[in-house]
Amino acid sequence: MTWDFDTFFTYLFDSRMAWAALVTFCVAAVAQLLATVVGFVLALGLRSRSNLLRAPAVAYVWFFRGTPPLIQLLLIYFGLPQLGIRVTVLEAGISSLSLYGAAYMAEIIRGALASLDPGQEEAARSIGLSRFETMRSILAPQAARLVLPAFGNEFTSMMRTTSLLSVISFQELLRVTTLAISETFRPFELYSVAAVYYLLMATLWMVVQDWLERKFGVGMASAPVRRPIWSDIKRLIRFPRPFSRKITT
Amino acid sequence: MTIAAAEKSPILEVHGVVKRLGGVDILKGINFTVAEGSVVAIIGASGSGKSTLLRCLNMLIVPDDGEIVWKGQRVGWVQKGSTWVRQKEKELLGYRTQVGMVFQSFNLFPQMTALENIIEAPMTVLGRKRSEIEEEAHALLRKVRLSHRVKAYPHQMSGGEQQRVAIARALAMKPKAMLFDEVTSALDPELKGEVLTVMRELAAEGMTMILVSHEMGFVRHVADEVLFMHQGIVKERGNPSDVLVNPASAELQAFLQRVTD
Numbered sequence: 001m002t003w004d005f006d007t008f009f010t011y012l013f014d015s016r017m018a019w020a021a022l023v024t025f026c027v028a029a030v031a032q033l034l035a036t037v038v039g040f041v042l043a044l045g046l047r048s049r050s051n052l053l054r055a056p057a058v059a060y061v062w063f064f065r066g067t068p069p070l071i072q073l074l075l076i077y078f079g080l081p082q083l084g085i086r087v088t089v090l091e092a093g094i095s096s097l098s099l100y101g102a103a104y105m106a107e108i109i110r111g112a113l114a115s116l117d118p119g120q121e122e123a124a125r126s127i128g129l130s131r132f133e134t135m136r137s138i139l140a141p142q143a144a145r146l147v148l149p150a151f152g153n154e155f156t157s158m159m160r161t162t163s164l165l166s167v168i169s170f171q172e173l174l175r176v177t178t179l180a181i182s183e184t185f186r187p188f189e190l191y192s193v194a195a196v197y198y199l200l201m202a203t204l205w206m207v208v209q210d211w212l213e214r215k216f217g218v219g220m221a222s223a224p225v226r227r228p229i230w231s232d233i234k235r236l237i238r239f240p241r242p243f244s245r246k247i248t249t
Numbered sequence: 250m251t252i253a254a255a256e257k258s259p260i261l262e263v264h265g266v267v268k269r270l271g272g273v274d275i276l277k278g279i280n281f282t283v284a285e286g287s288v289v290a291i292i293g294a295s296g297s298g299k300s301t302l303l304r305c306l307n308m309l310i311v312p313d314d315g316e317i318v319w320k321g322q323r324v325g326w327v328q329k330g331s332t333w334v335r336q337k338e339k340e341l342l343g344y345r346t347q348v349g350m351v352f353q354s355f356n357l358f359p360q361m362t363a364l365e366n367i368i369e370a371p372m373t374v375l376g377r378k379r380s381e382i383e384e385e386a387h388a389l390l391r392k393v394r395l396s397h398r399v400k401a402y403p404h405q406m407s408g409g410e411q412q413r414v415a416i417a418r419a420l421a422m423k424p425k426a427m428l429f430d431e432v433t434s435a436l437d438p439e440l441k442g443e444v445l446t447v448m449r450e451l452a453a454e455g456m457t458m459i460l461v462s463h464e465m466g467f468v469r470h471v472a473d474e475v476l477f478m479h480q481g482i483v484k485e486r487g488n489p490s491d492v493l494v495n496p497a498s499a500e501l502q503a504f505l506q507r508v509t510d
């Protein structure tokens with residue numbers, strides 16, 4: 001058997017594969033969003049001066065960073081029912097990915113908050129902002145800009161980690177690919193199709209991240225250091241550049 | 250101004266304020282009063298506790314001992330029955346808006362334009378409408394001579410411009426007193442003047458001001474009283490034309506020699 005382009009292209013444009021890729025992307029996006037929210041709360045815990053608040057946050061990060069995400073998933077999907085808590089495949093998948101991702105986001109967000117100029121908080125409080133308002137209006141937006149590159153790493157990693165959900169028969173990209181292989185016995189072509197879809201997702205995210213970095217980079221002297229990704233792509237495929245982007249700060 | 254100011258009752262009284270940081274007594278019992286509309290300058294060597302004192306004055310940090318009395322009311326404490334209990338951070342916000350503060354390093358919010366920096370607190374703290382407060386913000390920017398910088402971001406402005414926006418930001422809360430912590434120290438000599446001019450005008454309008462400054466010329470002309478701090482206490486105080494010309498202590502003599510060199 002040799003590489004068969006027909007199979008490759010048939011499955012590349014197969015609606016089941018495309019749908020599975022979309023599902024995978026959405027699951028990763030929702031999980032990453034939840035991971036960020038939980039991670040933010042954990043980061044506040046990690047920063048707290050009260051042991052009562054800090055200890056649980058530290059324990060959480062210790063557990064979820066120290067154990068394999070696959071075991072976390074199996075604990076939730078097969079373990080919880082043993083305690084009488086029934087979870088669907090989707091619930092188990094999203095919750096385990098979120099909980100796992102949150103441990104990493106917590107450390108990232110804590111680091112970003114710690115690296116902010118303490119003068120910012122002082123200035124905000126001096127004009128009467130409460131601690132909550134200071135966080136919401138001043139510190140969080142500044143931290144968001146710092147968090148973005150690491151957030152991007154986490155999200156692309158999250159998209160790849162979704163493949164673990166194939167273990168509990170969740171119909172994500174890898175699982176659907178495996179099923180297709182069992183029909184065609186063409187692993188090389190089909191795993192290649194899956195790889196292309198993962199790459200597409202990662203590329204889509206790069207464009208979004210680029211846009212986000214510009215949006216949150218407002219007011220930062222060092223914001224537009226990165227060229228937009230599409231300018232690289234354009235150069236790669238030798239498009240003439242019809243207009244030059246005005247870089248706004 | 251001195252005579253008129255002295256006749257008024259004090260707007261701010263500081264009684265035996267002590268602050269300990271990292272196990273060291275940074276402030277060891279500070280006493281002074283500030284009459285409404287007067288200008289008090291605080292001078293002293295680096296590390297003598299000037300910034301710590303200013304932070305205590307608007308409760309960014311809470312003194313360990315002593316009291317601060319604002320318009321006859323003890324700050325940071327409320328009387329419940331016969332006992333005094335500390336106020337929570339939330340209850341201090343009202344006081345803090347009445348005492349504006351300007352910092353050596355400007356501390357403008359980098360993600361906001363000059364205008365947005367100014368309207369942030371009136372909008373979030375006082376809940377005022379953007380359209381309504383924007384007009385006042387424009388007036389404040391005119392006052393600090395920055396009408397042309399409304400939409401500039403901090404990193405696009407010179408240090409002198411940033412510091413004047415910072416003053417406007419503090420004034421937007423309509424404070425009754427202003428604290429200035431070495432606000433020209435980070436500026437190039439040619440930019441100091443524009444900030445000092447704004448401060449001089451504020452003093453002339455009758456704003457109560459407490460400022461830490463090493464601009465001896467400015468202090469001599471604008472301040473009603475000078476406090477010389479040394480190792481956490483007020484070592485000398487008085488009229489600038491007395492204290493700065495005839496320092497009594499060896500420490501002040503040495504200090505003046507260093508800053509005028």
Ligand SMILES: Nc1ncnc2c1ncn2[C@@H]1O[C@H](COP(=O)(O)OP(=O)(O)OP(=O)(O)O)[C@@H](O)[C@H]1O
Pocket residue numbers: 270271275293294295296297298299300301302
């Ligand atoms: N959070 C802190 N923990 C421990 N020590 C501190 C802290 N903040 C300030 N200090 C110490 O308190 C002393 C006084 O500091 P402060 O900033 O009030 O001095 P200053 O008179 O404003 O000096 P400068 O002219 O350099 O601004 C310094 O020795 C400083 O190291």
Ligand SMILES: [Mg+2]
Pocket residue numbers: 299300301430431
């Ligand atoms: Mg200082």
